[in-house]
Amino acid sequence: MEKTTKKSKSKIPYHKIFIEQAPTAIAMFDKNMCYIAASNCWIKDYKLQGIEIIGHSHYDIFPEITQGSKELHQECIDKGIDVFDEIPFTYKDGTVKLLSWNIHAWYVGKNEIGGLFIHTIDITPNKEYELKKARTKEIFEQTKETAKIGTWEENLSTQKVYWSTMVKKIYEVSDNYIPTLTNTLNFYETDQSLPQVSFIINEALHKGSSFDYEAEIITAKHNRKWIRVVGKPEIIDGKVTRIFGIIQDISAAKSARTQLSQAHAQLKAIYNSESISIFSTDSTGVINHFNKGAELLLGYSASEMEHKESPMTFLPMDEVNKFRRDIALQYGKNPDNFSHYKDLPVENVNDTREWTYIRKDGLTVPVQCTVSSVKDDLGKNIGFIVVSTDISDLKAYQNEILAKNQLLNFAEQMTMIGHWQWNLASESVKWSKNLYTIAEVDTSVQPVFDTFFSLVHPEDQPLIAEVVDDAMRDKKFESVTIRLITTTGKTRMVHIAGVAVTNNQGEVVELMGTAQDVTELKMVEKKLKGLLESAPDAIMIINEQGTIQIINKQTETLFQCSPEELLKEFIEDFIPNILPFIKAAKFSNSNNTRQIGVVEELIGLRKNGEEVPISINMGPVEWEGELVISLAIRDITKQKSAERKIIKAKENLEVLAHKLTEQNRQLADFTHITSHNLRSPVSNLNSLLDIYKTTDDEVLKESLFGKFETVINQLTLTLNTLIEALKTKGPHTDEDVEEIEFEEVLSITKDLLAGEILKSGASITSDFSKCSKIKYHKIYLESIFLNLISNSMKYRSKSRKPEIEIKATDLNGNIKLEFRDNGLGIDLEQHGHKLFGLNKVFHRHPDAKGVGLFLTKSQIESMGGTISASSKVDVGTTFTINFN
Template sequence: MKPNLNSEIIAVIATNNEGIIYQFNEGAEILLGYSASEMIGLKTVNSFLVDKEVKKFKKDIALKYNSKDSDFDPYKLLAKYNGYDARECTIVKKDGATFISLSTLTPLINESGKNIGFIRIIKNITNQKHIEAELLRKNQVLNSAEKITMMGNWQWNLITNDVTWSSNLYNIFEVHPNKKLTYDTYFSFVHPDDKALVTNSVEKSLNDKFFYDLLHRIKTTSGKTKTIQLLGELITDKAGNIIEIIGTCQDVTEQRMAEIKFKGLLESAPDAMVIVNELGNIQLINKQAEKLFGYHAEELINQPVEILIPQRYSHHTTHRKTFFETPKTREMGEGKELYGINKKGKEIPIQISLSPLKTEEGLLVSAAIRDITFQKKAENKILQANENLELLANKLTSQNIQLADFAHITSHNLRAPVSNLNSLLDFYKAAKSEEERTILFDKFETVINHLTLTLNTLIEALKTKDGRSKPMELLSFNDVLNKTKEILSGQILKTNTKIVCDFSEKPNIKYNKVYLESIFLNLVSNAIKYKSKDRTPEIFIQSVVEDGIEKLKFKDNGLGINLERHGHKVFGLNKVFHRHPEAKGVGLFMTKVQVESMGGTISVESVVNEGSTFNINFNK
């Protein structure tokens, strides 16, 4: 037979990363009422947790680690930061009964630093919670209860030194009612360690003619140590001489013990605790609060709580009054950054939980204050890391764009000269005289030189980030066309292409050399590539200035494009409109990107079997 449930039994439950239980100790069997065989490999911890509290756990973890993802796994997040979670929660036993537990959740990390699961330790604290609740209740009603049951009155005649006690006072001191009493009788019961305190207090009261309340210990006849509270009033004669002192004596032993326990609980709290009354004055603080704010308790007692709050929170007084009107346990400033200020004036990032505490003397508020400086530093490091990653990502993206741009330009712009070399090679093989071969060989040399220059220029272009940042220079349209004709000389000869130009209106332009040469090469080679079989290819290139806009027009008599069918994708990547073995759908896309990156636009007019005209506006 298993022992009865008690607070000494500890449940140890281990789960893997999927939440499946693989260890369920005997303590867990006793506390939860399940056998290990019922749980191991079959159940998760959620089977005995309350859904509402599981959601609260997830919310707390999100807040603790600043997670904005609504679908995050709190267990994985806890493991990521190698944290732990300790909280009070409700446990549902197999028979449906519940109890309050202290549950501690800790990630299991192997030697490689990898999370392999979690271990949960559960302790029944139901009795402890009942004791705590009872302690608080007693603390609230102790004053009124003891005034009725544990109080006596006394009189001290200073002329005769006789002392008179009420019957209940005899009970407090455990003295026989027939015993003759004097001041010395009372003083003989004073605790040895408190005799100096009592002597000094009485002498001060007599000298000042004002009775100072006195709290001290006594040793009763049976040897018990009690704590008593003395309140009194001095009576004088007409001459002002003190002739008698009357007062009350209250046995506050239990109250004192309760205060000691309460302070013990307060001191054992991991957070700084500050207790404030309805006026906003500090009534009690613990050592953690002293450490956090740098004050001694004596410096803060009865001081306004605003002494611990930066001046910019001037609205705090209004918020405090509102809380006292509708007190309830809650976290203060949820979703906001809160700060306290220490004795040296340094601001401290904090989290605050407020709890109301009703007493006979009025409503008190207990503030649990947690220093989150370390957490804020961690958050800032994460934010900084994210910013650095974002900068790196942007840099890599920019570099990838540059590489892609370079790859497209290189592969496409080198294809034309290579094709031209093949054409020249065909002419060279067909040449019948040495003179023809010499002329063709000179053309070989020219094309190869241009090819080398193009490669070097493209490599230099890779060093810039975008079209607007590329180097600009004054270029001659005629020079660019001549270079294009030299690069494409083989194809021009092979197709008998006629190229006519008119650059008289606008002979020069300030532009990026790589882009302008690429634009010419793409549009001229496209006109030759898509020539009509029925006529000799003709290309007319003209530069003009219309309405202040610099323009360049490329007109051909080739196959033309069905704009009704293909107009929306003329400049798309990998879009082709004619069957041709060298059609890749890259040239027009690159031309559009280059023109637009320099702040211009490009459009096309075309009629099938008549030809096309490409219009470039260099500025919008």
């Protein structure tokens, strides 16, 4: 509710005739809220026809008026304030309407309030049609403006003119402005309004005629406004003694009517356009409007189509059926027997697609067509309007455009994103939009050669300069991969490829080519390298011909060969009799490739001819569009006998598991694995084997093989975990111990976890200044770094980025290593006793297996060291390793 304390200091005359003729609902009350006068609109709006209200209390006529409203009326009388509000009003018949209220005091003398004026406007229709708010907002605003009604009076005896505060606001004059008949007329627009108004006023003065006119004025602030002036003369003894009335600002309504007229004219012009086909249908599908554009496009006249035909006259049935089906599915209807006229009563259909129209002469024309629903005031569909544009010319060029697009797409695939062109004669350089994107350069920049050169990493600038010089000399552009520092400081790996264009004299006149952002690819390669180097097994990747393509450090160690002696060599030179297993991978049909699994009983040949028993896990891999075989090769010299017995003699599995458990009391946690993870698969295998032996059903036998494979794979996974842990507990030789740089191990770990580090935003800092290296088992140390750092990121806090600090110290030969993080932390009082146990997890993480810390502790203790932990929940954890 808005209140103002501004009081009108002039007497507001009232008269029954003036109030009755007011064009809106106005009532005048005395201090006791008894009716003095009411307009006809008031009587009508409040359903008071035939009821005597003059002299009666407003509260008696409307007993449902709340106490709050009564107190508001009294406040307006006591303090002379104006009130503007919107409140619901309940009539005697129970109907409720939302009314806009304007209450202000009137005066019988200076500073003496005689009662109240109450002016109301029914704004219920505006609220009821909120769905059409955008459409009716302007009209609603105009209605509110119309409610600003001011009163005026001219006393012919005293020649004084009175304007209420609202009138002064309309004319945009100050509150102390004194109007006269002369200066009032000066506000009217000279050419049109002034002659008309002068005539009307003259008629009222001499003949006592009432008037109601609209005119244009120019306000004191030089703004143009339209006003409505209603006036009535007061005649005493046959002589006009004064004229009084009301003034309304109708500028908004006038403007709305003008705009509506203009919009109607524009819509009519669009509808009558000859370049656009427009027709509409009624709710039964019969065409009811057919414009000139439709006549020209289809060859039918409006008289032939309107109220006679449907669009089926010129639409192909297959396209109509597809349209109906698409619309039905879009709105969740059954496509069978669907009709967009009957089955979409209120949906807002708006569909744009290509159609084929069949002209009257039988020729066809392609069009881009939009079908939209037409609604009535209640929001129900009463038909459709269809706007179509002839796209024949567009179709004529379609094949050419498609061909060019195919060529461009091919070029995009070949050039991989960015394109560049350097004209040596004009020194002009052109970049494709994608090259701007790669370099993060604003497209408004006109590039030159130095633009790109300046972005090249300083260490790579000599390389790119050399490539350009060689291209000029040899007329051949050699591809190169360089580092690019973008305008935002990002470092990207970019592969540059190009060609040198020569003239008839054989001179290089232009260089052009492509730029490919290979940052992600390089990261993947780096990560792959890290994965390969951190793998405990020797890794080989060979192609279909059996040639070695990729190896890791463990491969060099296993075969005691350098990379030059292994790469590009034939696999059977190092692993005889492996080709039959490789051929089983079925290179010819990648869709049918399968995991070959573990291959045993093979021999590896070292450089000196020494034979090494090995176990190989192999499988097909898709690599750069080529199918290759990945080999994970393990030296099984020490455990060959035990593992062969475990795999081939299932009846000894439980005995072997028991022996392994008894060998070291620290492996007591394996009881669960040996009793469940091993016994259950063995029992399952025995059951399956019994069924296989006793059945004669060949189909059942064949299905049992699949079940054997599933159980064996599960068994293999359990055994691998068991073997790795046992191998950790087993003895190691002096050959396993070497001098290792902590920083080198950390670098390998970062490469291996590069993707997770980027994804989590982890910060890894290290301080190896007090101890930079150690003599240790390298695989164990790499495993320790990998498990502890990956744990810190795996159990990071969601509320902050992970921060990992690694510090090494050497105190009198006692080397200590600390890993500190700011992760979730561990409740050591509750979980400390089982922190390093097997299969023990302390957080609900999908990747938590409870193996990492167990293996880490086993590796450290096998080398004579210890590991301990301190932790605080939601603060972080510190693992401390004492190596001596």
